[in-house]
Amino acid sequence: MQIARRFTTAGQDPYAPVPFRNATSEIRNPDGSVVFQAEGIEVPAEWSQVACDILAQKYFRKAGVAARLAPVEEDGVPPWLWRRTADAAALAALPEDQRFGGETSARQLFDRMAGTWTYWGWKGGYFDAEDDACAFYDEIRVMLARQIGAPNSPQWFNTGLYWAYGIDGPAQGHYYVDHRTGELTASASAYEHPQPHACFIQSVADDLVHGFRECEGCLVYRHVQIADPTDRRRRLIPLPPGAAERQSSDLVHPQPAEEPDDRHCPNH
Numbered sequence: 001m002q003i004a005r006r007f008t009t010a011g012q013d014p015y016a017p018v019p020f021r022n023a024t025s026e027i028r029n030p031d032g033s034v035v036f037q038a039e040g041i042e043v044p045a046e047w048s049q050v051a052c053d054i055l056a057q058k059y060f061r062k063a064g065v066a067a068r069l070a071p072v073e074e075d076g077v078p079p080w081l082w083r084r085t086a087d088a089a090a091l092a093a094l095p096e097d098q099r100f101g102g103e104t105s106a107r108q109l110f111d112r113m114a115g116t117w118t119y120w121g122w123k124g125g126y127f128d129a130e131d132d133a134c135a136f137y138d139e140i141r142v143m144l145a146r147q148i149g150a151p152n153s154p155q156w157f158n159t160g161l162y163w164a165y166g167i168d169g170p171a172q173g174h175y176y177v178d179h180r181t182g183e184l185t186a187s188a189s190a191y192e193h194p195q196p197h198a199c200f201i202q203s204v205a206d207d208l209v210h211g212f213r214e215c216e217g218c219l220v221y222r223h224v225q226i227a228d229p230t231d232r233r234r235r236l237i238p239l240p241p242g243a244a245e246r247q248s249s250d251l252v253h254p255q256p257a258e259e260p261d262d263r264h265c266p267n268h
Contacts (some may be wrong), residue, residue: 001121002128003135007142010131014138015107018145019045025056042105044145051147059156060103064167066091067099072166078130081119081137085166106145112160113151114140119163124179151196158194167191 008014023043027036038056047055068090071082091099103109118137127133143149151159161167169190176193178185187193 003132008138014142021045062102083163110144112164116160116163162191
């Protein structure tokens with residue numbers, strides 16, 4: 001792939017045009033006692049307090065981040081994309097209680113996610129040239145900082161812990177497709193190939209929704225029923241009065257679509 005820059009300039013810090021500020025996030029009991037508190041965290045200046053709270057309380061890695069990191073050299077990978085791991089020698093020179101901690105800056109989170117995606121893309125041969133990989137890394141980081149785009153929650157939790165900090169653990173039953181062989185492969189560890197997905201179809205016996213009329217592979221606009229023909233799972237958006245009774249007939253004899261509400265009109 002060739003990656004054109006839209007929000008960044010080659011050779012410049014992608015965060016340069018993004019102002020940051022220090023913030024505090026806390027959770028209190030009804031009696032005022034503090035349950036959780038994070039002071040002095042670094043966040044983009046334009047982020048709301050709610051966004052800062054979610055970042056600090058949910059997405060920041062709370063432990064295991066080494067205060068000193070060392071690159072792990074890898075043939076065929078540009079040095080700026082080498083993964084990092086705890087630098088044992090440098091850590092030994094620090095007081096024991098200062099050797100490991102948690103993430104305290106949004107930049108750390110943006111860097112670890114975008115860096116991991118870039119690293120995977122490089123390993124998979126996605127980029128035409130190193131400049132394209134660098135552009136991808138920079139563009140994604142500034143898009144995250146400016147809230148132009150964002151992944152789902154498990155990406156924030158899990159992605160990049162291995163690449164950025166060398167954090168790992170026993171395998172947890174995750175699978176990934178090996179880009180070299182195209183084969184589904186069991187991950188040998190918890191975070192090298194993490195679980196970054198939020199929704200799953202468990203089995204053909206999924207009984208999330210009962211009692212709705214049979215439908216295969218259909219999507220009905222506004223009265224939406226989505227059915228997966230391989231799984232026969234039903235995931236429904238609440239229907240307006242009478243829609244359930246009409247839908248079976250509508251599927252055989254489609255009725256004229258209602259005028260869509262502009263506030264929810266799909267982008268065509």
